[in-house]
Amino acid sequence: MDRPSVIVTEGLSKHYGAVVALDGLSLEVRRGEVFGLLGPNGSGKTTAIRLLLGMLRATAGWAKVDGLDVWRESLEVRRTVSYLPGEIRMYGSLTGLGVLRLLSGLRGGMGLDRAIAIAERVMDLDLRRRVRTYSTGMKQKLALALAFGDPVDTLILDEPTSALDPSARGIVLDLVRQARSEGQTVIFSGHVLSEVEQVADRVAIMRKGQLMHVENLATGVRLRMVLLRFASNETVSIPPELGLVPREANGPGLLFEHHGSLQGLLSWLASAPVADVAIGVEDLQSLYDRFHGPRAEGEGGIER
Amino acid sequence: MKPFRMLVGKHLHDTRWSLVLSAAALFGLGWLFVFVTALNEQRFLERLSSSDQDVQNQMRWMRNLGVTESPSSASLIVLSWSHPFIFFLISMWAIGRGSAAIAAEIERGTMDLLLSRPIGRGTYLAAQVVVAIAGLVVLPGGLLAGAAFAIRFNTLREPPTVAVLMLPALNLAALGLPIYGYTLFASAFDHVRWRPNSIGAGLTAAGFVAYVVSIVPVLDDWKWRPWFERVSIFKAYNPVELVTTGETLARNAAILGGIGAGCIAAAFVVFAIRDLPANA
Incomplete structure (x- = not known):
């Protein structure tokens, strides 16, 4: 039996004047699954994520997380969701520990111990150093420790491995699997198809703001x-x-x-x-190429 | 710790050096103005007691003109509180905090980190406003503390009490409110810092120019002069009047506070309903 949906969107759209950033996104993410979001830059992945977090207001359509409207009840939504931004910017004057304390503190301090443990033991970070001395990859590791340390139902990870070395990428994939085993729902937006394929139960392929295809990788029923x-x-x-x-x-x-x-x-x-x-x-690459390769299929409706 | 207090602590941490250094500079200025006033009074008294015939003639001539009272020590001290450097420090703080509150956080990308946590936009902005207003109190407080401290170590003809000097200090703090308010309002719309900075600085400079135009005697008869008087917030800053009669305190506070509060309230509304884009 299908698990209940934790994230539901219906006709979710975001326009900036004549520019259509997201066009009628309708999808469901089920509780406890890892849901991959695939698509090139500008395909609407980050716009969809920012709409889910209540940072953007939809031009049309609606979205709910745990039954809560993402715009009107954004504060409640963000209690249940932890977000890893695609581009990590931090307060350089704070130490790594200071950043974790501040951002965990904004969630009531829950998850701080776990975040510290992940940062120090798993990510091998020196939390006494100021963040301005961290490399881009180290900042991403710190943000990942924070996200995986948060006691939330849903993780939204926007390109979580983009600045990481191969061994750290493996660690992130393990953390994603662990999150799923603990019942967390994970939205994993990325460009590295092999990584998404390793951890995702289902993937959505987006193009020019439209959802083109949703593929179930977990059941093995593939073309x-x-x-x-x-x-x-x-x-x-x-x-x-x-x-x-x-x-x-x-x-x-x-x-x-x-x-x-x-x-x-x-x-x-x-x-x-x-x-x-x-x-x-069909592997994920060939599936992806159907929509983004040189012989990409035409625009239009969604395939499921 | 409550999220609001954590945000206030974080903003104070971000601004501690500029606040401390600016307050220290104003403390030094406050001291200096008292020292200079004491020196001037001392020289004036020396001239009064001089037996030199030319000096006596000058004094008689002034009395004939109707100048029968010399200004109080408090008036002479706070006359210097309209020094452009003081306006500069207050304006820098107000404009800097206004543009940093929203536009700079979006531009840096740090807004994402904060507002992806369960923090209401209103809570976030309230913490920014509290820190900015605290700074607007601390900076004139530095000037006041410098003056109060110096009064104990310099001989003045009529040493003013701290309570007397507090009124112009409050007026100075209130002067920062509209500057902060309209910069914050511009910041609430924007995603880059330079624009609200420019708007805040431009409006403040224009207000100061209008103030100068309104007090330059040679432009007394100019038909547009009343308009310049009305549009400048600096006209609502009158420290000398406050230590003499104090009649304008309520009116000035209402004007400055009203403009500031109105702009801040409008910024809350804009920020609550706007999109928060990824960093520019």
């Missing part, structure tokens, strides 16, 4: 891809009931999307003049 190389150059008739839809020619081979039953496909392959076959599932 099957079939690469065929035929034994001869003669035209081979493919029965339509097989559900094979040509995607692209790949040298001597042809790449198909398979929307039919596996049984039928295997039966047909046994008798067809096929010299070679490879069957796999």
Whole structure:
């Protein structure tokens, strides 16, 4: 049975004059899942996040977090949500510990011990140093420690690994998995598809302010891809009931999307003049390329 | 600790050096003005008691003109409290805090960190306003403390009490309120600091120029002069009058406080409903 939705948006839009930053975003994020937000710069990810936090007011549509309206009940929403901004700016005159004390204090001091523990033991930060002496990556680690230390139901992480070295990226992914195991909902906005693929249960792909596709990575029910190389150059008739839809020619081979039953496909392959076959599932990169690659699909409605 | 107090503490921490140094400079000025007044009075008394015929003739000539009283020590001290450097320090604080409250925090990107926590926009801005107003009290307080301290170590003809000097100090604090208010109002709309800074500085400079125009004797007959008198907030700062009759205190405080409070209230409204973009 599906878990209840913790974040719901309906027709959420944000316009700046003629510029459409977000166009009719309708989606649901379920409690306890890691939800990936994918898309290039300017696709509307950060706008959507800022709308959820009540920092921006929607031009149209609405959004709710835990049943609370994100604009009218923004304060209550922010009690249940912790946010990691995409670009980390901090008060350089404070020490690392001072930053954690201040920002945890604004949440009543809950989570300070955990944030300190993550910063010192997991992120290996010296909290006695002033933040102005930290590198960009260290500042991001400090902000991550704060976010993962917060006792909240939902984490919104906007490009959480952008300034981190590979080992720290691994730590962040582990922290995301741990958060999920503890029942927290995580929105993970990023550009590194392999990272999102490792931790996300579902991903949303955005383009030019529109939600293009939502893919469920957790269930494993993903589009099957079939690469065929035929034994001869003669035209081979493919029965339509097989559900094979040509995607692209790949040298001597042809790449198909398979929307039919596996049984039928295997039966047909046994008798067809096929010299070679490879069957796999579409990875996140090829899914992403459908909307942002050189042969991207046209604009318009959402696929689910 | 309550979030509001934490924010106040954070803002005080951010501004502690500029506040302490400015207050120290004003303390020094307060001392200096008393010292200079004491010296002037001493020289004046020496001339009065002089047997020199020329000096006696000058004194007789002044009495014939109707000048029968010399100004009080308090008047002479606070006459110097209209020094441009004092206006400069008060204006710098008011404009700096006004532009820092919203536009600078957005420009730096630190607003995201604070307002992604469960802090109401009103609470955030109230903490900023409290610190700014505290600074507007501390700075004239430095001037007053310097004067009060110096009075104990310098000989004045009529040493004023601290209570007498407190009225012009309060008037000076009130002068900072509209400057802070209109800068904060401009800041509430913006996402870069230079613009509210420029607006605040421009309005303050224009007000000061209007004040100068309104008091220059050669422009007495100019038909636009009454307008210049009306538009300058500096006309509502009159320290000498406050230590002599004190009649204008309520009116001046109402004008300065009213403009300041109105602009601050408008800034609260704008800030409550505006978008908070990512840093510029």
